[in-house]
Amino acid sequence: xxxxxxxxxxxxxxxxxxxxxxxxxxxxxxxxxxxxxxxxxxxxxxxxxxxxxxxxxxxxxxxxxxxxxxxxxxxxxxxxxxxxxxxxxxxxxxxxxxxxxxxxxxxxxxxxxxxxxxxxxxxxxxxxxxxxxxxxxxxxxxxxxxxxxxxxxxxxxxxxxxxxxxxxxxxxxxxxxxxxxxxxxxxxxxxxxxxxxxxxxxxxxxxxxxxxxxxxxxxxxxxxxxxxxxxxxxxxxxxxxxxxxxxxxxxxxxxx
Amino acid sequence: xxxxxxxxxxxxxxxxxxxxxxxxxxxxxxxxxxxxxxxxxxxxxxxxxxxxxxxxxxxxxxxxxxxxxxxxxxxxxxxxxxxxxxxxxxxxxxxxxxxxxxxxxxxxxxxxxxxxxxxxxxxxxxxxxxxxxxxxxxxxxxxxxxxxxxxxxxxxxxxxxxxxxxxxxxxx
Ligand code: FES
Ligand code: FES
Numbered sequence: 001x002x003x004x005x006x007x008x009x010x011x012x013x014x015x016x017x018x019x020x021x022x023x024x025x026x027x028x029x030x031x032x033x034x035x036x037x038x039x040x041x042x043x044x045x046x047x048x049x050x051x052x053x054x055x056x057x058x059x060x061x062x063x064x065x066x067x068x069x070x071x072x073x074x075x076x077x078x079x080x081x082x083x084x085x086x087x088x089x090x091x092x093x094x095x096x097x098x099x100x101x102x103x104x105x106x107x108x109x110x111x112x113x114x115x116x117x118x119x120x121x122x123x124x125x126x127x128x129x130x131x132x133x134x135x136x137x138x139x140x141x142x143x144x145x146x147x148x149x150x151x152x153x154x155x156x157x158x159x160x161x162x163x164x165x166x167x168x169x170x171x172x173x174x175x176x177x178x179x180x181x182x183x184x185x186x187x188x189x190x191x192x193x194x195x196x197x198x199x200x201x202x203x204x205x206x207x208x209x210x211x212x213x214x215x216x217x218x219x220x221x222x223x224x225x226x227x228x229x230x231x232x233x234x235x236x237x238x239x240x241x242x243x244x245x246x247x248x249x250x251x252x253x254x255x256x
Numbered sequence: 257x258x259x260x261x262x263x264x265x266x267x268x269x270x271x272x273x274x275x276x277x278x279x280x281x282x283x284x285x286x287x288x289x290x291x292x293x294x295x296x297x298x299x300x301x302x303x304x305x306x307x308x309x310x311x312x313x314x315x316x317x318x319x320x321x322x323x324x325x326x327x328x329x330x331x332x333x334x335x336x337x338x339x340x341x342x343x344x345x346x347x348x349x350x351x352x353x354x355x356x357x358x359x360x361x362x363x364x365x366x367x368x369x370x371x372x373x374x375x376x377x378x379x380x381x382x383x384x385x386x387x388x389x390x391x392x393x394x395x396x397x398x399x400x401x402x403x404x405x406x407x408x409x410x411x412x413x414x415x416x417x418x419x420x421x422x423x424x425x426x427x428x
Contacts, residue, residue, distance in 0.1 A: 151324030151327065152326055153326055154324075154326035156329060156333045157333045168325035168326060168329075171325060
């Protein structure tokens with residue numbers, strides 16, 4: 001059944017009564033009301049994936065006779081009468097286990113270390129992964145790259161050996177969306193070394209705005225966006241700043 | 257990740273096999289609808305015909321099915337049934353399960369690596385005849401240590417029985 005976005009359901013989050021839009025996830029609704037739930041694999045532009053389990057919350061309903069359960073808030077849609085606790089003892093304990101495990105996987109990640117510290121974990125109780133990078137397998141990079149339509153990144157292998165890579169370097173358009181979306185900064189890149197951009201072992205030229213001389217992106221990226229959007233290429237040859245300026249001029253003309 | 261060196265090695269061997277790769281694959285793409293859902297079936301067909309998945313075969317699969325190359329690589333590396341290294345016509349599987357292990361299976365592995373001039377899960381003999389793999393328990397613990405070559409089981413294998421086994425498998 002298609003969800004009517006304007007339909008409302010009444011939920012309670014941390015004691016606050018909220019009219020939430022039906023179809024949204026608990027995580028989305030909570031964040032809209034300024035209630036912070038930690039997350040790692042959630043990305044507002046992508047379908048929820050439920051990989052990291054950090055966003056767990058506890059739910060119950062009046063009819064459940066005190067029965068409660070833990071759910072991943074990025075996947076669980078709000079329902080009428082739902083009572084949500086985002087920081088119960090149980091929730092904190094579960095997140096602690098997740099962070100303890102993540103810390104064993106990526107002992108060098110500042111992001112995970114800081115999150116773990118917030119839950120009182122300063123050193124993992126598990127065996128640390130050797131030669132660890134900071135990838136936590138959230139697959140945001142894979143999903144972002146697919147959403148953009150470059151489809152260059154994949155998870156390779158399986159189980160503990162699983163890793164993320166670009167098997168066909170030619171598919172990458174050098175747009176940096178993966179690196180900039182990565183929650184743990186696990187994808188290294190370099191900008192402006194001899195006027196080039198480097199990512200995934202490949203070197204890209206940079207295109208500059210003719211007026212402001214600001215870097216805009218790689219030629220591959222501009223071609224790709226023009227093709228996908230159907231907009232003329234010239235549109236993508238301008239920096240944000242120049243485009244805003246032009247819009248202002250256009251508006252000034254329209255107004256007077 | 258040592259995948260870097262691995263790919264290099266397979267690329268070299270791929271070049272050798274290149275000439276006969278393409279012809280063998282011509283018919284398989286008409287067996288299934290040309291869509292992403294056929295990916296696993298097509299990869300199985302490639303594996304059946306070539307005994308492994310050379311990089312240029314994967315390029316072609318991506319092209320023919322119109323599936324991103326990255327996704328093909330993801331699937332090909334996910335399943336144990338697919339090999340990204342050249343495999344021999346016959347795969348020698350030495351069991352390293354608990355029973356076989358305690359009865360000296362590791363010695364058999366070392367010995368086979370030496371005799372075949374081959375590393376476990378790495379390529380095949382120069383004549384393309386054999387490749388070597390280890391498995392964890394083939395369900396024949398009473399015959400430990402056990403070796404399986406394609407469908408043939410060898411029981412209570414001792415290092416001095418390996419010569420006979422190899423000779424037999426070489427001929428059949
Ligand atoms: S954010 Fe919900 S599981 Fe990762
Ligand atoms: S351990 Fe080798 S057959 Fe079971």
